[in-house]
Amino acid sequence: MKLFVYQTPESVPQGDLPDCAIAVDVLRATTTIATALDAGAEAIQAFSDLDALMEASLHWEAPKRIRIGERGGKKVAGFDLGNSPIDCCPERVQGKRIFMSTTNGTRALASIQNAPTVITAAFLNRARVVQHLLETQPSTVWIVGSGWEGAFSLEDTTCAGAIALHVIEKLQVPLESCAGNDETFAAIALYQQYDQDLLCMAKRSSHGQRMLGLNLLPDIEYCMKQDTLNVLPMQSEPGVLVRA
Numbered sequence: 532m533k534l535f536v537y538q539t540p541e542s543v544p545q546g547d548l549p550d551c552a553i554a555v556d557v558l559r560a561t562t563t564i565a566t567a568l569d570a571g572a573e574a575i576q577a578f579s580d581l582d583a584l585m586e587a588s589l590h591w592e593a594p595k596r597i598r599i600g601e602r603g604g605k606k607v608a609g610f611d612l613g614n615s616p617i618d619c620c621p622e623r624v625q626g627k628r629i630f631m632s633t634t635n636g637t638r639a640l641a642s643i644q645n646a647p648t649v650i651t652a653a654f655l656n657r658a659r660v661v662q663h664l665l666e667t668q669p670s671t672v673w674i675v676g677s678g679w680e681g682a683f684s685l686e687d688t689t690c691a692g693a694i695a696l697h698v699i700e701k702l703q704v705p706l707e708s709c710a711g712n713d714e715t716f717a718a719i720a721l722y723q724q725y726d727q728d729l730l731c732m733a734k735r736s737s738h739g740q741r742m743l744g745l746n747l748l749p750d751i752e753y754c755m756k757q758d759t760l761n762v763l764p765m766q767s768e769p770g771v772l773v774r775a
Contacts, residue, residue: 535673535714535715538684538714541678541681543643549672549673552648553673556653558733558736558738560677562616564772567624569760570625572626575771575772577772581607597623597629598629600612614633654690654729654755655753656760658758660694661698661701679738684737685735685736688721691718733755
């Protein structure tokens with residue numbers, strides 16, 4: 532198994548596809564996706580474009596849908612929810628289709644949606660993602676961070692390192708035999724630096740600072756919980772994620 536870390540959707544190689552692609556947007560899209568599916572949402576349908584989301588969601592009855600829209604960390608006017616995983620409780624999302632568009636995470640999903648297997652990862656479902664990789668043994672794996680509007684993001688690359696390190700430890704093989712690019716080594720090093728204090732890392736990150744300015748500390752604290760959800764969001768058709 533070769534693991535490749537790409538820090539943003541823009542850095543993903545063009546004209547090539549892995550056996551398995553993993554989208555990571557810790558703050559907050561992939562954390563919200565995992566939480567919503569764990570809470571019983573029927574599916575998450577992701578969109579880069581808000582207008583496309585609104586059009587698609589009109590085909591679902593209002594009681595059976597939820598529209599999540601976020602730009603710049605804030606809820607989009609006219610949408611049911613922003614991008615907070617804390618809002619995705621069973622009472623609110625169970626049995627419903629979630630139509631979702633966020634600043635960065637849904638763009639990452641769009642960049643890899645043609646891979647044979649597409650899953651999403653965050654710190655809270657890291658162990659389940661690693662379990663899937665060990666069970667299926669894909670030859671090539673891309674772990675794609677969402678970044679922030681095309682720029683590197685500390686928390687996404689740290690999470691990518693958490694996944695890569697856990698896989699390598701479980702396989703009991705040398706790091707060099709699994710790391711497919713230098714970014715994988717760098718991501719693992721970041722995780723090793725912060726694994727005992729992920730909250731500190733998140734608060735230092737540029738997006739963490741942005742969220743603190745929006746009084747979203749509870750969301751940050753929730754997103755930094757590790758291995759708490761046994762849920763694997765997997766793409767069933769382009770842009771649609773279900774619980775595998």
